[in-house]
Structures are given as C-alpha cells and as structure tokens.
Amino acid sequence: MKLGDGVEQAIHSVTMLSCLQPGSTLSAAALAEFHGVSASYLLKHLQAMSGAGLLEAVPGPKGGYRLARLPAKISLLDIVLAVEGPEPAFRCNEIRLRGPNPYACKPKTLCTINVAMLKAEQAYRAELRRVTIADIMEDLRTKDDGSISARTNAFLAVNERKSAAGA
Amino acid sequence: MKLGDGVEQAIHSVTMLSCLQPGSTLSAAALAEFHGVSASYLLKHLQAMSGAGLLEAVPGPKGGYRLARLPAKISLLDIVLAVEGPEPAFRCNEIRLRGPNPYACKPKTLCTINVAMLKAEQAYRAELRRVTIADIMEDLRTKDDGSISARTNAFLAVNERKSAAGA
Numbered sequence: 001m002k003l004g005d006g007v008e009q010a011i012h013s014v015t016m017l018s019c020l021q022p023g024s025t026l027s028a029a030a031l032a033e034f035h036g037v038s039a040s041y042l043l044k045h046l047q048a049m050s051g052a053g054l055l056e057a058v059p060g061p062k063g064g065y066r067l068a069r070l071p072a073k074i075s076l077l078d079i080v081l082a083v084e085g086p087e088p089a090f091r092c093n094e095i096r097l098r099g100p101n102p103y104a105c106k107p108k109t110l111c112t113i114n115v116a117m118l119k120a121e122q123a124y125r126a127e128l129r130r131v132t133i134a135d136i137m138e139d140l141r142t143k144d145d146g147s148i149s150a151r152t153n154a155f156l157a158v159n160e161r162k163s164a165a166g167a
Numbered sequence: 168m169k170l171g172d173g174v175e176q177a178i179h180s181v182t183m184l185s186c187l188q189p190g191s192t193l194s195a196a197a198l199a200e201f202h203g204v205s206a207s208y209l210l211k212h213l214q215a216m217s218g219a220g221l222l223e224a225v226p227g228p229k230g231g232y233r234l235a236r237l238p239a240k241i242s243l244l245d246i247v248l249a250v251e252g253p254e255p256a257f258r259c260n261e262i263r264l265r266g267p268n269p270y271a272c273k274p275k276t277l278c279t280i281n282v283a284m285l286k287a288e289q290a291y292r293a294e295l296r297r298v299t300i301a302d303i304m305e306d307l308r309t310k311d312d313g314s315i316s317a318r319t320n321a322f323l324a325v326n327e328r329k330s331a332a333g334a
Contacts, residue, residue: 001168001247001251001255001256002168002169005260008258008260008262012262012263015280033266034266035266036265037262076280080168084168088168089168089169091169093175095176098202098203098204100322103314112303112306112310113175113178113182113303117174120243120291120295120298121291123290124291125287126290128283131287139279143274143276143279147272147274148274154268155268
C-alpha cells in the first residue's frame, strides 16, 4: 500500500497556510520553497485541494493560496482524498467471476474479500477523519521549543501576502 | 492510496488453497487459470507469500503450492504485508527539515503529521489482522447457495495434486 509523496506535501502546506493572518495568502512557489519540493508538483496538489473546497486560490500578482475553511474543519482525510482521489485502496476486480466454469448467475452479494478489505479502509479513514489541522497545530505547539514558530514566522514575514484590507 | 492488484489475487489464491486436502498442492498455473489472471504476475506473489512463511512451495512435477499454516493462522494483514511489503503507506520524507533557515538542531520527536498518519495505518492493520482466511471461508459458506463450492470442487477435481501419501 502506498500513498503518493503529494500527501505529505499537501498536509504540510495546509498546516503552513493555517498560520497566515486572516485574508492573507502564500504563493505556491513560497510553499514549495519552504518545504524544499518541486513547485510544479506541489501546484497540482494545491489545485486539487482548491477543487475540493479546502483551499481558496486568490488570482492576481498579490494572490496565492489560503484556507477556505477553519483549520478545525479540515481533516487529514479531507486532504488525503483531495490529493489521492476517493477510490478505496483495495479495488476489487471481481476475479472470483473469471476463469473456467463461469457462474450461471452473477452473485448478488459483494465478494467477501472485498467487504473485509473495505472494512479495514473504513477504520483507516475514520482515524484520519478524527484528526484536523487544528489538532496538528495544537500538537505542534506543545512540542515546539520556539524554533518551529521562529522559523515559520521568519519565512512568513518575507513571503506572506497580506490582504488588501490588511495592507 | 492504492494497493496493487496482486493483493486481490493473493487473498483469493490463499482462500482457494485452504480448500485442498491435507498435503495436496495446486500449481501456480492452475491458480492463475481459476482466477483468470496472468500466471507470471501471480507467481511473483505466490513466491512472496512462500518467502513470508504463509505458503509452502513443493518442487517437482507433482509439486505446487499449499498453505504453510492453518487458515485460522493466516490473516489478511499477513497476505497484504507479504505482497506489498512492510513499509507503511505514508512515507515521511521529513520535508519539515528542508527549505530555507534550517533548524540548528534536528527535532528529536517524530513529525506530528507522520505520527497521525501512522496511527491511522495502525487502525487499518489491526482490522486486517483480525480477519483470517478461516473467517473468509466461514463467511463464504454462509453465503454459498451451493454454486461456489460446486465450481471450486469441479476445478479441484481436475487440478488438485494429491500428496504421495494420499495418492
């Protein structure tokens, strides 16, 4: 089982965006620079999260990305599904129906194996649904000896794009 | 998140092998034929499960695969890990440490995001660990109107390789 690298980048980006002043944005280039990742690859995931209603893309030279919802309303599951798509990890190809001696009638119930695999995925998703970006930030605050917030703030001081109202 | 198609094939194959008489085997070619899948692709996964101690590979012209453990001792997690490898779905690349203004000291604790993602994976694995091939077979028996067992038995009547002791 594998999640793409985009998930890590997307969650870190949303966490970073939750540190902005209300109305402010960060460009995709700044988010990529802060995390040392490819801007074009990250942009794809920012756009996916924008499409899923997690981020808002503000156009124009002063534009960039900001959260479209409160951090407490964005779960890790929201981000994983936006980046990886909604399909379950286990995709039943109904191989039980292939091969010699086909069934006269297609079985009416889902394959037992598919049901068991989907149940495990539900447990996975429930756990990811339980954790929000607000929880991640709260946990970070308890671990931070000051160096995490200092580094973030130094970067934002240069890169945060203030909203017109706040400028 | 995505599991390879090999997982479905591997679980169905182990389920099929649990229907054999003690000591009997099925060839990789027969398992592939029954499930309508590529024999060379399936063989890779049968070998992985053999390497993980779930299956026993019996060499020779009368050889093939059989379970190395009782069906109640083979969980879906055993099979998923044998086929997909032991790595968690979320692989932390420590992107928190990249970018400008590096930390003077590397943080001593795991990244909060990594911890949350691994916790979800533990929930997933716990659910898969709970379900054994014996459970799958029991569930199949309750659903079977006779057509599943009839099809399986007809295939085994031709393809099961009886052990020398039972021949």
